[in-house]
Amino acid sequence: MPGKKIFISGDEAVAEAVRMARPHVISAYPITPQTVTVERISDFVEDGSLKSEYLHVESEHSAMSAAIGAAAVGARTFTATSSQGLLYMAETLPYASGARFPIVMMNANRTVATPWALLSDHRDSLSQLDSGWMQVYCEDAQEAFDMILQAYRIAEDPRVMSPVMVNLDGFILTHTYEMVDLPDQEEVDAFLPPYRTENRMDLEEPRTVCYASLDEYMEFHMKQEFDMRKARAVIAEVDRDFGIRFGRQYGGLLEKYRCEDADAVIFTLGSVTGTVRSVIDSMRGNGYRVGLVKMRFVRPFPEDEVVDIAEKVKAIGVLDRDLSIGYEGIVFSNVSSSVLRACSAPAMVNYIGGLGGRNISKDNIQEMFLELLRAADGEKGKRVRFVNVGSEYDG
């Protein structure tokens, strides 16, 4: 039976996906620009269309703590946050990942203070890259919907058993209305069967979580790391299965767009990807050999895929909507370390843009590509460049 198409925002798409994923427990605290998601989910619980326990908690720290508690007795859980809320929750993130609870969390990417701002960049989520959570970034509302469903399958896979953070650019995705294809509930149930796990507290067979043994602390985290590496194959597998069932596939860890014979490619995360695609289409029309690498997962990191790309292109630009102050863009550091493993050495340029919601225009992207093509021909330039800055700067 076919599903239906409805006109909804990114926030609502996440809420619809959560309804279809049927979590047992939802614990959340509203924060702009995630608010609509948790409001819709609480409507669904209220009207009975989602049979879950909804915990209106008093903070993000409690939201994650409650999700951890529920996951500890084997519940499928959902929470959502953004920006300062994610940072407030930060202490609890490694608890969830270390205990290997497959919690799915939506994060509406919003910049972090100070200066205070509500608009989007990736400094919130990327600051939690080392928390043991998988991180995926969505390009549009449909992908956000699909990734919530995929995230549960990936997280709950016994080979992986790790939580997933599904990221949507605040406002640009969370508040923009798009047509979203909602599948039939039965098809979703077949794709995502009920969650069953051994990894839970049980009166019949007592277990403990947050166990610490100084002797074995390292081995526990090594096991976590090895399982996270296995997640790469699971992500690809789940994406393929999703494609077969629902007709939409995203490429797993990353997506390459018109990279075949490209001299220069730009790496993106999230919503700016669409703009880069359209610039590529028009530049390709004028004979420029440019392509796109849409980073979908940043953890686990698509190491081999990046090495493969680096061996085929002459210049790589990484468009970071974040900045690790004192060094460079976080994605750029991650991409660079994989590029080092490649047999060739493409020129590397880091573009820092879109901080605090600053626009990244088609012209900006075209300029990046033109500069990258010059770098591909051997022109030396700056390693880190700031995009669409209103004032002049020396640096």
Next chain:
Amino acid sequence: MDRPKIVRYEKPGKVENYPCGAIRVGTLVQDNAGWRILKPVIDHGKCVMCLRCFLLCPDGVIDKSGKILEIDYRFCKGCGICARECKVEAIEMVREGGDEDAG
């Protein structure tokens, strides 16, 4: 007294065999009184069986199932709370390795 069995813990030989998240419990891996310096000794002549020590021992190691109280020295950590709380001063904290041998 209903005590968990002590089962020696075997480390998994390979990192891959480590448990994923929660680990099985219900057995104790070792007795834990290795660091005790003073141990509580009950003078049963003085003890009036008020059970104050039984209630307040943080480790629950005082057994009241027999005619007299018995302390399980495998798990008593020597904190001295029982001795301090006993109103008739029936419990004395005795240095470990001394002449008294109540263990």
